[in-house]
Amino acid sequence: MVFYGWLLLVTPVFSGLIRGRLPIEISIRGARFVEEADRSDELNDLALQELRTEVGHISDELTRARREIDLLKQRGDMR
Numbered sequence: 001m002v003f004y005g006w007l008l009l010v011t012p013v014f015s016g017l018i019r020g021r022l023p024i025e026i027s028i029r030g031a032r033f034v035e036e037a038d039r040s041d042e043l044n045d046l047a048l049q050e051l052r053t054e055v056g057h058i059s060d061e062l063t064r065a066r067r068e069i070d071l072l073k074q075r076g077d078m079r
Contacts, residue, residue: 011031012023023031 023033025032
């Protein structure tokens with residue numbers, strides 16, 4: 001507990017004095033800095049774009065599969 005408390009104090013002091021930047025958040029996982037937060041937004045945007053692209057591909061494949069099913073049903077009705 002003492003070590004963790006000491007670490008919570010040393011981290012912002014070290015980065016404030018040495019690197020000239022302060023953390024925007026300190027949690028159980030550690031200190032988070034502005035660059036990490038900005039990068040996190042970029043990664044989230046990239047992941048969201050990849051998901052949208054994948055959903056588009058899945059939608060296209062689903063449409064193709066429905067057409068094939070409809071064709072197979074029509075062939076079955078002709079017999």
